[in-house]
Amino acid sequence: MSLSGVGMTTNGRVRVISDPQEFNSRINGDAFPPVMSYFQPDKATMSGVSFVNAQRKRFRQLVEDATVVAIVGVRVRPSDHHIWDALQHTAAKLVYCSGSEGGEEFLGWKQVARPSLEDKVFHGYFKESLDGLCTELNLR
Numbered sequence: 001m002s003l004s005g006v007g008m009t010t011n012g013r014v015r016v017i018s019d020p021q022e023f024n025s026r027i028n029g030d031a032f033p034p035v036m037s038y039f040q041p042d043k044a045t046m047s048g049v050s051f052v053n054a055q056r057k058r059f060r061q062l063v064e065d066a067t068v069v070a071i072v073g074v075r076v077r078p079s080d081h082h083i084w085d086a087l088q089h090t091a092a093k094l095v096y097c098s099g100s101e102g103g104e105e106f107l108g109w110k111q112v113a114r115p116s117l118e119d120k121v122f123h124g125y126f127k128e129s130l131d132g133l134c135t136e137l138n139l140r
Contacts, residue, residue, distance in 0.1 A: 094119040
């Protein structure tokens with residue numbers, strides 16, 4: 001199987017990459033992997049595989065090492081295992097902010113995933129929760 005494809009140059013022009021080694025290097029090493037791989041990780045990642053995997057591993061490690069983790073503007077989707085499994089298993093305090101509906105979803109997830117841990121939920125959005133977030137994150 002020969003790998004070749006089409007890529008964009010820095011000036012926005014389309015360029016055909018016919019050298020299999022260059023193509024392989026680009027899909028595994030370019031700085032901008034397909035964004036869908038962050039939103040739908042069950043889809044096969046066809047480019048930037050090593051970058052995406054490294055970022056997921058780094059996220060897990062950072063969450064594991066943290067004492068407090070702020071989750072802002074992210075709805076709870078337990079099927080996004082690359083995010084929510086790490087958050088479920090950390091000993092860090094989770095501070096959640098994503099509106100009242102998001103807050104209720106988080107509390108439902110927390111009741112099952114982290115029932116004995118002390119987490120904090122702001123039922124407002126970022127703007128009205130900023131002072132409380134800063135306090136919880138010791139940024140004051």
